[in-house]
Amino acid sequence: MTKRTERERIFVFGASGHAKVVIDILERQGLYEIAFLVDDDPSLKGTRFYGHDIVGGKQELLNIKDQICGGIVAIGNNKARISVAKWLTDNQIDLVSAIHPSVQLGRGVTVAAGTVIMAGAIINSDSRVGRNSIVNTKASIDHDCTIGDGVHVAPGATLCGTVSIGDGTFVCAGVTIIPNLTIGRNALVGAGSTVIHDVYDRELVVGSPARRIKALEEP
Structure with missing residues (x-):
């Protein structure tokens, strides 16, 4: 009997219509467990989006980044997505892909x-x-x-x-x-x-x- 392995825990950065699609892809892909969402809008902290908790913004992520193996930026705007991805990389947070x-x-x-x-x-x-x-x-x-x-x-x-x-x-x-x-x-x-x-x-x-x-x- 093959031993069942646990999926790696990741986060999704963003809580928008584009994020809905990314979350759906990740769930269908089945490679990762979405541990939580991150969004810099302070009004979203402590709420739920598409079935997942929003823990807060960048600072909250830094406080709990040891709980995850990486994440993905779910922002449609190129400039904003590139900026957030650079910040994550600068803070030694790995990025994953969703296919x-x-x-x-x-x-x-x-x-x-x-x-x-x-x-x-x-x-x-x-x-x-x-x-x-x-x-x-x-x-x-x-x-x-x-x-x-x-x-x-x-x-x-x-x-x-x-x-x-x-x-x-x-x-x-x-x-x-x-x-x-x-x-x-x-x-x-x-x-x-x-x-x-x-x-x-x-x-x-x-x-x-x-x-x-x-x-x-x-x-």
Whole structure:
């Protein structure tokens, strides 16, 4: 008879609609036990969210971090998620990933710590997804793509083969990016756009074909 092993205890940082999805993925994944939630909104301390206790914010987490093996940041906004993830890493708190059981990962795919891959997503052979990124519901990433750190690929987006997405970039819902393109760091690709040319760092592009609208401020 195989001995049953206990699941590692982790926390989820965030208590929002996005956090609901992350919690659901973790529960379906079955690798971890969610010990508690953390959120910097002081009004949430001592309440429950989606079946789990919110213990407080960063300071409360530091006081009890020896009770868990790691955690995940469940914040949809790239800038906020990257900031919290950096704080956790600076405080020697490990990050885990959440991958929905329905996700299809091809041969040679790597997914770094802190990243969330949501239901129905497809990531094909030899693609790489960086730290603290989101590949949202039914997004499709084809072979040999590179997704940087702190990226959000929104629901239904399609990345053809050998596309590179820079750190901190948001690819909105329903975007299509043709093969062999580079999307810069901290860029924003508007919903429904078809991208047929490279996109520079901190550039907003919209439309089909996508056109430059303006330069974005430093993150």
